Amino acid sequence: MLLNNIQLRSGVVGGTFxxxxxxxxxxxxxxxAVMAIIGAVVSFIVSYILQKMFSDKE
Known part of the structure; x- marks a missing residue:
């Protein structure tokens, strides 16, 4: 029974993939890929700006 269950699961996962x-x-x-690059750049810029705004070094 266990072997049949594994075969069923692997068949469903493989077919879905x-x-x-x-x-x-x-x-x-x-x-x-382009949207991921844009998201990474915007995230970096916002992090950099927030770090500069709230840093204790003045």
């Missing part, structure tokens, strides 16, 4: 991977296009991956 493959059906999702087929639907990705290059434009989706490129858009996600």
């Amino acid at each position: 493959l059906s999702t991977a087929i639907n990705f296009s290059f434009n989706d991956v490129l858009f996600t």
Whole structure:
């Protein structure tokens, strides 16, 4: 019974992964990468500004 359960789970996970991977296009991956870069840059800039505003060194 345990072996059957593992086979069922691996079949469901593998099928879900493959059906999702087929639907990705290059434009989706490129858009996600650009948005991640923009988010990282904005996060860095905001952190830097807040650090300068609230630093004790004056």
